[in-house]
Amino acid sequence: MEYRPQEMETRWQEYWKANQIFRVNPDSSQPKYYCLEMFPYPSGKIHMGHVRVYSIGDLIARFKTMCGFDLLHPMGWDAFGLPAENAAIEKNLHPSLWTTQNIASMRGQLEKLGLSYDWDREVTTCLPDYYRWNQWLFIKMFERGLAYQKEGSVNWCPSCETVLANEQVVEGECWRCARLVIQKRLTQWFLKITAYAEELLSSLTTLTGWPERVLLMQKNWIGKSSGLELRFPIVGRAESLTIFTTRPDTLFGVTFLCIAPEHPMVPLLIEGTSEREAVLSFIKKAQGQDKTVRTSLTLEKEGIFTGAYGHHPLTDEKIPIFVGNFVLMEYGTGVIMAVPAHDQRDFEFATKYNLPIRIVIAGPTGVPTGAYVDEVGVLVDSGRFTGLAVQEGQKAICKFVEKKGVGQEKIYYRLRDWGISRQRYWGTPIPILYCKQCGIVPVPLSDLPVLLPEDIPFTGKGGSPLSQSPLFANVVCPKCHLAASRETDTMDTFFDSSWYFLRYLSPHETKAPFDSPSAARWLPVDQYIGGVEHAILHLLYARFFTKVICDLGLTNIREPFSNLLTQGMVIKDNAKMSKSKGNVVNPDVLIDQYGADTVRLFSLFAAPPEKDLVWSDDGVQGAFRFLTRVHRMVSRYGGSEMIVPVGGADTLGVGTPIYRMTQRTIKRVTEDIEKFSFNTAIAALMEFYNFLSHEMEHPQTAVPFYKETVRGAMDHLVLLLSPFAPHLGESLWEMLGHPPSISQVAWPSYDPAWVEDETVEVVVQINGRIKAKFNAQAATPDEVLQKRAFDEPKIIAAIAGRPIKKIFVIKGRLINIVL
RNA sequence: GCGAGAGUGGCGGAAUGGCAGACGCGCCAGACUUAGGAUCUGGUGGGUAACUCCGUGGGGGUUCAACUCCCCCCUCUCGCACCA
Incomplete structure (x- = not known):
């Protein structure tokens, strides 16, 4: 049978969906594990950076599930932001339509990767369902003096008549019209993050699961x-x-x-x-x-x-x-x-x-x-x-x-208060009214959400787009019922991403941003994964929000992310993959050619997660070859006539080389995944395959229960491979005669007594230089090993009768004779 | 300038005091084949005819033993940068 990943992958994706395999079980009594990857901006297409981070997250989620944890593994969309508005200006397409289309196509791409998300919890920040809680949180902050107005300076393009984000100022000029950008003083809304400066700094020491350099960057930033x-x-x-x-x-x-x-x-x-x-x-x-x-x-x-x-x-x-x-x-x-x-x-x-x-x-x-x-x-x-x-x-x-x-x-x-006002359309309206009588009046909570108006022309000129809608801007003051005007600025999109991980806990909650029992069950996030480019802003803001939300009495945690993994960039031709460099590799093309399992496997194999990954088309080919070989071996030797009961397999052939290799591989893969050394975990699986295929070409007929032992080894190979290549895992598991789904089978354990080889190769050195090697039983006592060393002809020759000063014996490994 | 991280075959990388180069890519040879950019088998750090010698950015040191620990230097990447 040939390995045809495309049909196989579609089939299992449909199976997972139909059987709701990755839906969170609300009644589970298992310990919880919240695995979270930074959600993407829906730009239209996923790129290799996404493939990499989501492959890492999915591996961890699937591994932890098999280890018996109750998993929360959600996905959503950081859906407000400038590109949507620019598309509106350029293509005359409404930002909401543009965003919705992008989300649909990107969700399709993520599904094609076979990621184990609970899509029932999908969160989209540009929907009123979500941003009304931005407004709610803003008002709560306003009430506590944590949101306030003051004059601040902004980047202003005089020809576009608009505020620019720092990233849009290229060498002092407007990115769109190249006009010199000026600093303009405008009254803006600020969040008082400085009120938490001391705690944001001091509790960095509690974040033992964060990379040192991120902690340091935050520390320097707070200054x-x-x-x-x-x-x-x-x-x-x-x-x-x-x-x-x-x-x-x-x-x-x-x-x-x-x-x-x-x-x-x-x-x-x-x-x-x-x-x-x-x-x-x-x-x-x-x-x-x-x-x-x-x-x-x-x-x-x-x-x-x-x-x-x-x-x-x-x-x-x-x-x-x-x-x-x-x-x-x-x-x-x-x-x-x-x-x-x-x-x-x-x-x-x-x-x-x-x-x-x-x-x-x-x-x-x-x-x-x-x-x-x-x-x-x-x-x-x-x-x-x-x-x-x-x-x-x-x-x-x-x-x-x-x-x-x-x-x-x-x-x-050094930390400044966070200016959140943006003179933009595609963001959360700031829920504030200005009344001549009553001054600054927050929109009553019962009137939320303040919806984005639809009747806005997108010209890219004339300041805040919302001010162009009289229907939106002119209102009645809820206090004195006289005419009032609305705030027409929207919020920085970092506001949206500062608490989205809380919305996943109960995404359909209508009375609050999230419900407290869910928060108590799931928080904090056990593993957060994302790019180091967010080391300061997003992670600092999310920590700030967590503390504010705790002070509002909604949770009892003060830090949102227990463990943080920052993955490196995807590099090709000595540069980060980007459109402008013209060195992008389209994930879709690769998935069509090799299947998602291959692309995922290569992303995890090519480099340790925190380092940059050098893209190699030949390397992808290599990953595909490996999966093809495993597939071929199981289809050839794993026929259902050889079925042995699960759990029974590993009691057969105890002590044989195949059994020992199986045990050792379980240990290596388990420990490597736990320390995020995915590349070596995959190397261990490859070695296991190489060993098994060699064994089958040259069967050791003396081994009792040979077929059953091989079967047990193949069962384990497939189990250990399945979180890396989940579709193939399901298919091979089925081929081995087991019922689906492999993603719900318990992760195998190993017997420490059997992880070492029966025989070891002992190196004999003279003055630290290797002179001879011999094989011995692993349990051979030091004295016997030492004696064997002196029997080696090369050693006798090397000593040549000289006096021996000292002998070092490293158990089961090495003997060093010092002359 | 300050801070952090990195430097190992042709390439990605492995080894945290005990056989440097696991695993993969590439390359070489062979097998099968009408064919091979498919598959399989074997080989593959460098020098040497060989015994062997050299080799983890450079230099010193500790140690029976150093990619690994210590000191000095070089290069690259990232972060911060007139922060008083």
Whole structure:
């Protein structure tokens, strides 16, 4: 019988569907396992990256199912987003229609891969069923002060008259019309993720199942720094400037202050001074610089004296105040104290403008070439703190400053609040009304969902599309019943993906985002799998939402994903597969040619999951050959006349080489899957096949119950292969005379007593170099092995009568004789 | 600049102190065949006629024994980057 994957795969996909094999069993008493892969954006077609991540997830899900877990393995669509809107502009196709069509075709592709999803739980974020709960969550956050409005800057294309996402700004220009993008200040909605900054940071240590580098990226992103906030009174005025420093120990080395050009205190500083005009033109120049230029390290540090002075609260000196292009308004207080002796930037600035450099930490000499920034040394020239070590000095100065009432210790985070307003159509409408009488009014929960209007022309111009619909925008205030207007911005689509894993728990729930008993049963996600490109934003937002939702009393978990696997990219011709590079491989073509099992097997075999996978058409061919060979062996030797009862098979032929090999393979495959070493698990299966096929070509007739032993081995080969190549697994299982479905058969266990070979090859070394080898019974005592070594002619020759210093015996493996 | 990860045959990769190169691809030879881009069998790190010698980015070290542990350096990938 020939291996024809196409017919076989269709047949089993239909069987699984008709028999609801992968539907979650609500009455199960088995331990739960929630296996989740990041859901895709429905762009229209799946690519190899999808094939890879879903193959990994499906393997884990099928393996865990066979291991006796009750599986939740859902799939859905991250269905809001810009491409749909662009398609609408370009092809005059409504985003909802475009998205629905894409989902239908992509679902078909995923089904063709034979993935074990419970499709009854499919979640689609652009449906009102889903996004009404976005609105619900938004209002809950608004009520708690976690959603608020403020002015923020956005990328704005003056010719398209629209806001652009950061990814749409290509080298400072609009991706569509190449017009220079400007920064525009708009009032936007923000989520107060900073309120959770400390917990988002500190609980990273509890995420032991996450890759170290993702934890590190999150840590850096949150960017906690503790230091001292200190007020410098402005000489001759009532106001003062507040600075932030992480090096309070260098306070006595301050020789000037530097303020950001955008700082609101600047006009006050230069009021009526002779420097006013010069400073204003400097500020104008600095603000004209692009944001990325402004913050690049290569930017020449420039500044100008304001004419004003600050009063050093500890030394009572007059300190000149400069405006500096390298000082950022967005971080800290927007003002810095400059200590050129101990900060490289301050040093460069001071050198350029001939400002004094005062050493206050005793370290190595040689200051003129750079600043001494190490936090090692002793304070010098620092008044009453002189002589203290750096660490002590920091503590003492903070304490002194606080006591004196001129400042306090303070913690700053790099993390900013999350601006979620998008001047777009294809997203969740923000459920807020603006009433002249009552101000900002959230839409009453009973009025949700706020539906997206249908009567919108897609021009790509004129700001928020929703404002074009008078029917949508003009409403009556629910409080005072006077005319009010609707918020016409929609939400960032990251909002949608921040909690979709909760919606899977009870996707048809109509009273809440999800029901609590389901949450208690399934949370947290046991294994999350996705691309490392989401290491920061999506995963940070999802963690934030989980904490908020817990604080709303809806769950009792504070971290959503216990274990995270980040898979590498799919590479071809030394580049990531992409349309623009022209190096894409179409999964459909491969599935038509080789079948889904082959494509899946190759994706798992070619590289460890977290590494990049180099695509190889020949490698796919190799995977296909392997499956063909297994198929041929089972159809040739696994005839039903040889049926033995399941469970009975493995008691036959105990101790034979075939039996031992079977046991060893079960162990290897099980352990390799558990540590995500799928490539070596498949290698073990290949070795098992090679061994078996060799055995069958040269049968060892002395083995009792030979046929039955081989049968047991084939049963196990098929079982172990089935989560990697599920369709073939089903067919071969059937061919071996078992009833379907193999996906519900228990994963085999092994007897540790039989995983080792009966005989071992022992290597004999002289001074660490191999001189001889011999075979011995595995259980041979060390002394006997040692004696055997000395009987080897090559060893005798190598020793040549010289005295022996020492002998090392590694049990059952190696003997090293040191001369 | 800071941080993380990686560097092993012609290629993807395996081995976490104990036989370097499992498994696969490719290649070579043979078998079957009208035919082979199908299938099967055997071989395949390099040098050498051979004994053997060399070999895991480079250099040093620890050890009876190092791809593996330690120190220095080089290259590549990713992340962050005037963060006060």
